[in-house]
Amino acid sequence: MNQQPVILCVDNEPINLSLMEAVLAPQGFLIVLAQDGKTALDRLHSERVDLVLMDVMMPEMDGFEVCRRIKADSATWAIPVLFVSSLNDSSFEIMGLELGAADYLVKPFSPAVLQARVKTQLEIKAHSDLLEELAAERARQLIHAERLSTLGTLAAGIAHEINNPLSYIFSYAQMLLTDMQKLKSLMTSHGVSETALRRAWQDFLEQDAEAPVNIAEGANRILVIMESIRKFSCQGQREKVPVSMVVCIENALSLCNNALKYHVTVDKKLAPGLDPVIANGQQLEQVFVNLFKNAADAMDAKKKGTLSITLDQANGFIRCTVEDNGPGIEPQQLEAIWQPFFTTKDAQTGTGLGLSISRGIIEEHQGRILAENREDVQGARFVVELPVRSTKQ
Ligand SMILES: Nc1ncnc2c1ncn2[C@@H]1O[C@H](COP(=O)(O)OP(=O)(O)OP(=O)(O)O)[C@@H](O)[C@H]1O
Ligand SMILES: [Mg+2]
Incomplete structure (x- = not known):
């Protein structure tokens, strides 16, 4: 951890807060204080906190409830919570740990023990942050x-x-x-x-x-x-920025032009004036290249294939529907196509990673992607939906 670790101490008794601060501040930690659960939750959202040290018995919102809320919130669940309580009963300790607390100390505590337990939890947190970062980096590389x-x-x-x-x-x-x-x-x-x-x-x-x-x-x-x-x-780039889906689709079509132009007519219905999506445009383009190339491969045996691309917006989502009139997907393979390395193509044409990576990208953007066979004619339909964060608010 490069920055000074921040510890949020929560207790309704000012004297207890002073004691925690006196024990921990000399260890090089930055201490922030809250005298009730609500203030603690507010501070967790307004500033960086690496660990919460909290009393259980507090008026209005007790420590267990605060812990429950911290663990239920995707923005704070990873922050370790340590209870420091005078409730010296194993049932309370079990309850705290079951709620997701990392540790439970009984008051009065030994300063050295508190320092050691806090240090251990911060080290565990630093390692798990590093692991998460490595996993995200590996996913990006893949x-x-x-x-x-x-x-x-x-x-x-x-x-x-x-x-x-x-x-x-x-x-x-x-x-x-x-x-x-x-x-x-x-x-x-x-x-x-x-x-x-x-x-x-x-x-x-x-x-x-x-x-x-x-x-x-x-x-x-x-x-x-x-x-x-x-x-x-x-x-x-790694950051997500406002991206036009129309531009992504056009760029992907331009990359697939040669794969499509001899045997496929592209029929586009792209509604004008759609909101942008907050996304990594390069990754969205990758999804569409995969879908268009799959459609081109599926219609390979056809002299006259049609790739229909429809883009519209409803209920806070931009939806892109990609339809072809190839052979469609075997019903028993509709689930398997999303598995990494599932392919019905030869080694030169496909690795079987296209759809699994595409699903990963769309889900990472809080969107959905699904595949089905068309009801009206033979062929496959892929639907991509991405949430819109409207710029017209
Ligand atoms: N439009 C489609 N029509 C029919 N089958 C399809 C269609 N799109 C995908 N599939 C089936 O899903 C399988 C998996 O697709 P996926 O894109 O994941 O891998 P791939 O195209 O085989 O290889 P690549 O890694 O090069 O994309 C394909 O091999 C094919 O059997
Ligand atoms: Mg593919």
Whole structure:
């Protein structure tokens, strides 16, 4: 723990608070005090607290109730609570521990014992914080590895997407070069009339007028593709920011363009003016790339597949529905598809991580993702719902 540990002492007797402070402050802890349960809960929400040291018998809200509330709140449940009580009865001690308290000391306590118990609990807390941080970092690395693997499977198609503008940039540049050389030799040769030169210039300007425009357009197309690859593959930001789902969907479609364009028509119904979601946009894009690529793979055997993407907002959620008209999902596999490494594809096409990572990402954003077969026609439907924190409040 790099910062000075903060201990919240809660007791309705000021003399007890002074005693706790006198025992613990010299140990290098920052002590904050509360004389009742409500003040204690308020302080827990307004400032960083690493440990709570609390009496049991207090008027209005007793220590057990305060502990129950601390443990029921996702923002405070991990803070260790130590009871210091004059209730020297094992049934109270059991009750405190059952409520989630880390320890129970009986008054009068030995200062050295209190210091040792507090130190132990703080060390346990520091280790579990570290473990949690490591687990979150591993999860981020796994998501990133899957993103790179997806990009790998799209790489051949993306290279093809780049090759196309590159080849016409090359042809137009060649054409410009040849025509400019022709003009140059005409201008340096003797006996060419003014009229003939003017005509040659005019022909050049007319015939080659489109070439620079097409070269710029092609170069721009390549820049856009490169930028979407760069954004998709980098480690990315950790914070969640307001993100437009429409932008995520469009970026994902652009990365999947080559996987879709030969056999799939994309039918988009994206409602305008939707609220943003507070999210990691790169991870949401990853979810949509997975869904679109799965749909493209599922419709592989079809000459005319349709990928329908609908985006709307209702009851505080943005909902994206992705439907295809492939073979659908075997009913007995509807649960299994979410398991890591479940795949019906060969090793070159799929690793089976796409949907399990996608579910992890959506749930980490307090959203839902589900799969079902379509009722009207053959095909699969995936629904992603994410909560909106409206900016129009
Ligand atoms: N749109 C769909 N239609 C039919 N089956 C699907 C569809 N989407 C997913 N599936 C099934 O779910 C399985 C798991 O999908 P998932 O995306 O997790 O892995 P994958 O696509 O096989 O491999 P990858 O790790 O490359 O994504 C697929 O192998 C496929 O059998
Ligand atoms: Mg997949």
